[in-house]
Amino acid sequence: MTDLRYVNRGFGLERAVSERLAHDYRSALVDRMRAQGFRVDAGGVSFRLAREFGFCYGVDRAVEYAYETREKFPGRRIFLVGEIIHNPGVNRRLEEMGIRFLDGRENGASADGLRPDDVVILPAFGVPLTDMEDLRRRGVVLVDTTCGSVRNVWKSVENYARDGFTALLHGKYDHEETRATASRVLRHPGGRVIVVRDEEEARAVCDRIERRGDPEAFLRRFRRAVSPGFDPEVDLGRIGCANQTTMLSRESLAIADMVRAAMVRRWGSEEADRRFRAFDTVCSATQERQDALVDLLRVSPLDLMLVIGGYNSSNTTHLVEIARASVPSYHIRSADCLESPERLRHQPPGSREEAVAEGWLREGPVVVGLTAGASTPNVEIERVVRRVASFRGVALD
Numbered sequence: 001m002t003d004l005r006y007v008n009r010g011f012g013l014e015r016a017v018s019e020r021l022a023h024d025y026r027s028a029l030v031d032r033m034r035a036q037g038f039r040v041d042a043g044g045v046s047f048r049l050a051r052e053f054g055f056c057y058g059v060d061r062a063v064e065y066a067y068e069t070r071e072k073f074p075g076r077r078i079f080l081v082g083e084i085i086h087n088p089g090v091n092r093r094l095e096e097m098g099i100r101f102l103d104g105r106e107n108g109a110s111a112d113g114l115r116p117d118d119v120v121i122l123p124a125f126g127v128p129l130t131d132m133e134d135l136r137r138r139g140v141v142l143v144d145t146t147c148g149s150v151r152n153v154w155k156s157v158e159n160y161a162r163d164g165f166t167a168l169l170h171g172k173y174d175h176e177e178t179r180a181t182a183s184r185v186l187r188h189p190g191g192r193v194i195v196v197r198d199e200e201e202a203r204a205v206c207d208r209i210e211r212r213g214d215p216e217a218f219l220r221r222f223r224r225a226v227s228p229g230f231d232p233e234v235d236l237g238r239i240g241c242a243n244q245t246t247m248l249s250r251e252s253l254a255i256a257d258m259v260r261a262a263m264v265r266r267w268g269s270e271e272a273d274r275r276f277r278a279f280d281t282v283c284s285a286t287q288e289r290q291d292a293l294v295d296l297l298r299v300s301p302l303d304l305m306l307v308i309g310g311y312n313s314s315n316t317t318h319l320v321e322i323a324r325a326s327v328p329s330y331h332i333r334s335a336d337c338l339e340s341p342e343r344l345r346h347q348p349p350g351s352r353e354e355a356v357a358e359g360w361l362r363e364g365p366v367v368v369g370l371t372a373g374a375s376t377p378n379v380e381i382e383r384v385v386r387r388v389a390s391f392r393g394v395a396l397d
């Protein structure tokens, strides 16, 4: 029998919501850029857009399901457990549609106030199992938009846990997706997880595998990034690598290689084969956006790069990391960050604060590269292009 309290394939209302979605997020200007070789010129500024950018399949689906949910239940209270995706404009639009948040924000609500006839939407990056069980107990209708690529990571780490391997996740331990993934490991008796953010943290793990350094200092360093009761002396004996779907893929691969090499040094290559597994779980949408940006940087002589996306969007921050290795690059949340040709607000890599760049758009011919994270709608790219063009006195059609 169909579980009417749990829906994870939408409500079949695509046609009813498609016009509204197109109105809210599509851009005729971006469609035109795509048709004319991913570029447009205006007032001496030549814009070059990466060939893959913006909304991914998982975000498309999650946002569509949220609109379908509103359509399906016009009179019911609808909640999101937190941001559906990491884009402030999209979340604001959902709030305007009367969808409220359960994450404690101003004007938000709390799970304690939920009633059985309420509807709760789960985000594209999933929720921890305990949250899911809590919501099920409350008897609400759950609309689950968790992306299939995130579910694939869950399958990998659950296989590791079942087979007695500790899941070593390349990700950010406080990111919603990684918290949800880690919770999947813990549903298995003896399941263990450790989260490493970057190669530097992976090096510390390799040291422990090879019994170097102070075990207590290690545990202090990773106290928020390991499962309860984690014992590095035992739990680093069998390791399965996976990653948050939105990480820098070359870093994920490098980390898996480092860990494998440490296991070989510790155990010898034959035994290491039995004690080490790896599965690259960067999703194809993240990979395509990173590859397209690398191509753009390779073939176009850019003066600067604008990377558009929420400041808490993991895949967007990695696009910025790639871009800034080649050209001055700015992570902007929206067109509002472009205050004038002299002043631009942006989030520098590794910072949680906005900074101001002065004199970012020089006079004369300028080539501006553009890309957008997987949760950025095309309409935001259009706003950015129009705003830059307006600084040169041009109003684009």
Ligand code: SF4
Pocket (backbone or CB within 6 Å): 056, 057, 058, 059, 124, 125, 147, 148, 149, 150, 245, 246, 283, 284, 285, 286, 315, 374
């Ligand atoms: S970035 Fe990847 S995993 Fe995340 S929603 Fe998009 S397709 Fe799914």
